[in-house]
Amino acid sequence: MNTIPDPKTTAYAPAERATLHELKNQNxxxxxxxxxxxxxxxxxxLVVILNKERQIVYGNKTFLGMLGTTASENLIGKRPGEAINCMHASQSEGGCGTTQFCSVCGAVNAILEAQQGTQSAKECRIITNENDALDLKVTATPYYLNEEQYIFFAIADISNEKRRQTLERVFFHDILNSAGGISGLSSIMPMISDMDEMTETAEIINRAANFLVDEIKSQRMLTVAESGDLVLSFTQIESLTILKELGELYSQHEVIRDKILSVDKNSVSGQAITDSVLLRRVLGNMVKNALEASLAGGKVTLFCSLMEETLRFTVHSDVYMPQEIQLQLFKRSFSTKGIGRGIGTYSMKLFGEKYLKGKVGFESTEENGTTFFIEIPQEHPEYKENK
Known part of the structure; x- marks a missing residue:
């Protein structure tokens, strides 16, 4: 088979594609x-059949139905990530499979393994251009027809299973631990005779109860946001006030142990009209992740700058993230902490971009550590439209 000579470089899988004539004949x-x-x-x-260039030459009725169409013409020639609108598929001229992010993608790796002659099954996490999260299990099986290899590529949506694992982790691990701590401290209250000690214990119980309620609210907010039903509430915020409140809140959090949290003195004062609850949730996740990743004595610094019609908040730590972790951040089920975890960075992206209409990202180098950022418009587009 002759393929189109493709000068495009690739960071992972081959970028070459079949000609339109070849695609038509294959279909x-x-x-x-x-x-x-x-x-x-x-x-x-969901089933598609791929040629050796990983392009779709046939999609079954279920796959077409998922895309909201019965016509396969617009599907032929696309790669799987392009068909389902993966955010990384448009980041390279070579398309799906050719970016550095694709090196940790279960879908393209299953296809590449199947091209070696053996069936391959893997899990795949995808964020679409609309910031929708997909957790998939894919199975790639080699198939030969007229001495040409094709890949029978089956896709199962396991998003509900992953969400269940996350909820189980939150409610059966984190919340149960918090509730257990509250119960334990409450049980010793009658035995405390010293008023100062009793007051201190009561304050610890109150903080634990507040963190417990906050965790439940966070999960409820995420569930509503993923369903598309989250209603924004616009208020005017001031950047230094936001940073000060975050500093005070997390200076009392359990993740602060032996670490230093501060606000950069060069932070600027700026105002924005946005949803303050969502903004605090995004920044709170950034701070919590930075503190959790830091070693004893580590420093986490909050900063805010004002750009053209945009507020930029950053959270910096001295800890470097390995490349493999960087490539999988913001995916719903990915975590370095174990099964059922890994919604913190995903919720940052969902809240910060889909709802706050901003930009969320990070930079991480061995020399400078890691900085997460969120940039938000000083006036939310929906507020501007409706005022």
């Missing part, structure tokens, strides 16, 4: 191979 061949297409159309899973 017709699939339609005439009744056994293969009948199998594809008889299952409830």
């Amino acid at each position: 017709q061949l699939m339609k005439h191979d009744n056994i293969l297409t009948q199998v594809a159309d008889s299952v409830s899973s």
Whole structure:
């Protein structure tokens, strides 16, 4: 088979693509191979058939239905990530599979392994251009037709399973631990005779109860946001006040142990009309992650600067993130902390970009450590439209 000579460079899988003529012939061949297409159309899973360039030459009815169409013409020639609108598929001229992020993608790795002649099944986490999160299990199976290799690529949506694991972790681990701490401290209150000690214990119980309520609210907010039903409440915020409040809040948090949290003295005062609850939630997750990642004696610094019609908040720590972790941040189920964790950075992206209409990102180098940032417009577009 002749492929289009493709000068595009790739950071991972080959970028070359079949010609339009070849794609048309491959699609017709699939339609005439009744056994293969009948199998594809008889299952409830999402199924596409790929050529050796990882391009779709056939999509089953379930896959087309997921895309909201019955016509396959616009699908043929796309790669899987391009078809489902993966945010990384448009970041390189070579498309799906050719960025550095693709090196940790379960989908493209399953396809590449299947091209070596063996079936491969992997999990895949995808963030779309609309900031929707997909948790998928993919199975790639090699298939030969007219001496050409194709890949029978089946996709199962396991998002609900991943969400269940996260909720179980939150409610059966974090919240149970907090509730256990409150219960334990409450049980010794009657035995305390010293008033100062009693007051101190009562304050600890109150903080633990507040963190418990905040964790529950956070989960509820995330669930509502993912369903698209989150209603924004606009207020005017002042940047230095936000940073001061965050500093005070997390100076009392359990993750602060033996670490230093401060506000950069060069931070500037700026105002914005936005949803203050969501902004605090994004910045709070940044601060919490930075403190958790820092070693004893580590410093975490909060900063704010004013750019053209934009407020930029940053959270800096001295800790460097390995490249493999950097490539998977912001994906819903990815975490360095174990199964069922990893919604903190994902919620930053969801709240900060989809709802606050800002930009969320990070920079991490061995020399300078890690800085997370969020940039928000000084006047939220929806507020501007409705005022």
